[in-house]
Amino acid sequence: MRKYLLPERGNFYKTNLHTHSNLSDGGLSPEEIKEYYISHGYSVICYTDHDVFIPHNDLTDEHFLVLNGYELEVNQPAAAISHITGNGKTCHMCLVATEPDMETPVCWHREKYIPLKSQPHKDKVKNDPNEPDYIRTYSHEGVSDMMRLGRENGFFVTYNHPTWSCEDYSDYVGYENMHAIEIMNYTCICAGYPEYNERVYDDMLRAGKRIFCTGTDDGHGKGGMCGCYIMVKAEALEYRAVAGAIMRGDFYSSEGPEIKALYIEDGKVTVETSEAKEIRFTTGIRKCKRFAGKDGESVTTATYELSTDKDPYYFRVTVTDENGKHAYTNAYFTDELK
Ligand SMILES: [Zn+2]
Ligand SMILES: [Zn+2]
Structure with a gap:
């Protein structure tokens, strides 16, 4: 029997989950961002200003859906910085609210962490006055705790731009509780970083993390917009329908190529795409195909055809078009497909 990995029913909605407006260090207002993305065929934007969780449900209309969120960071303390490079690492994550009425941030501190350009807007954040200030720690436990708080309070948690952050295997392998990693981040790519994190994704999957991957813009209104996105397949352009689809992994990431269908039938995985130069299958073991x-x-x-003699643990698909643009499916685990 054929099982659809991307749902057969519903519509694809072009979505950017990582956006900065002039409520932090972005150059455009939320309204201007909405206009720009609509003119480029987008249906969904999550505004993720630095450390200020400010909902924008008022910008949602019949043809455009706003998801609410914010981006959090925790930086390596000076004492721990490498004596070889002298370069400090950092960990950034986006928290995307899965319900439209969520408005209280997690990991909030009244004084620390709010960047200069977000400061004028911090009074718009509805923090819980009874909640003590949260102290962030740059460590496996510290980052995992922030991600846990996000997850337990109804946010979709993405681990952002590990390449730009100078994080390596020894760092990210210890991060628990994320829902997804950014496999592409357009602003980092535009700035010259090789922010295609296919290998990071496989590292995480093979370390036992069952997570999705996202392509995002991280646009700041000065370029870096409309490059990388996810295509969410959902029943309707409504907050809960789209957020629910994202939580289930009903999406793929792209910077151009289309993935029209993805299904498994009798142990064979089939993908249908726009015109591609190559289609690659990657698995959890030393077995792949181009x-x-x-x-x-x-x-x-x-x-x-999935291996019959050895379980490949997971598989995922990468599509590359003649311009070198990529699309990535999420990983699918064989034991979940039985
Ligand atoms: Zn960031
Ligand atoms: Zn960002």
Whole structure:
């Protein structure tokens, strides 16, 4: 029987989960951002200003949905900085509210952590006055605790731009409780960072983390917009329908190529795409496969037979078009498909 990995029903909504407005260090107002993204075919934006959780439900209309969120960071203390590079690491995460009426931040501190450009807006944040100030710690436990608080309070938690943050395996392998990692971050790519984190994603998956991957802009209104996004397949352009689809992993990431269908049937995984130069299947073991047309011709579909002698643990698909643009599916675990 055919099982659809991206739902057969519903519509794809072009979505950016990571956006900065002039309520932090972005150059455009939330209204200007909405206008710009609508003119580029987007249906959903999550505003994630630095450390100020300010809902923008008023910008939602029939054709455009706002998800609410914010971006948090915790920095390596000076004493722990490498004597080799002298470079401090940092960990950033976006918290995306899964319900439209959520308005109380987690990991909030009344004085610390709020960046200069977010300061004028901190009074708009509805923090719980009974909640003690939260102290952030840059460590496996500290980051995992922030992610736990996000997750337990109804946020979708993404681990952002590990390349820009100078984090490596020894750092991210110890981070628990995230829902997804940014496999692409357009602003970092525009700035010259190789922020294609396919290897980081496989590292995390093989370390036992069952997480999704997202492509985001992280735009600040000065370029870095409308480059990387997720295509969410949901039943309706409504907050709970779209947030629910994101929580279930009903999306793929892209910077151009389309993934039209993805399904498994009799142990064979089939993907249908827009015209691609190559389609790659990656698994959790030392087994993968590349499909490409003969003599440079494009391909639009590929079928990969899951190993019958050894369980591949998971599989995921990467699509690359002739311009070198990528699309990535989430990983699918074989034991969850039985
Ligand atoms: Zn960041
Ligand atoms: Zn950001």
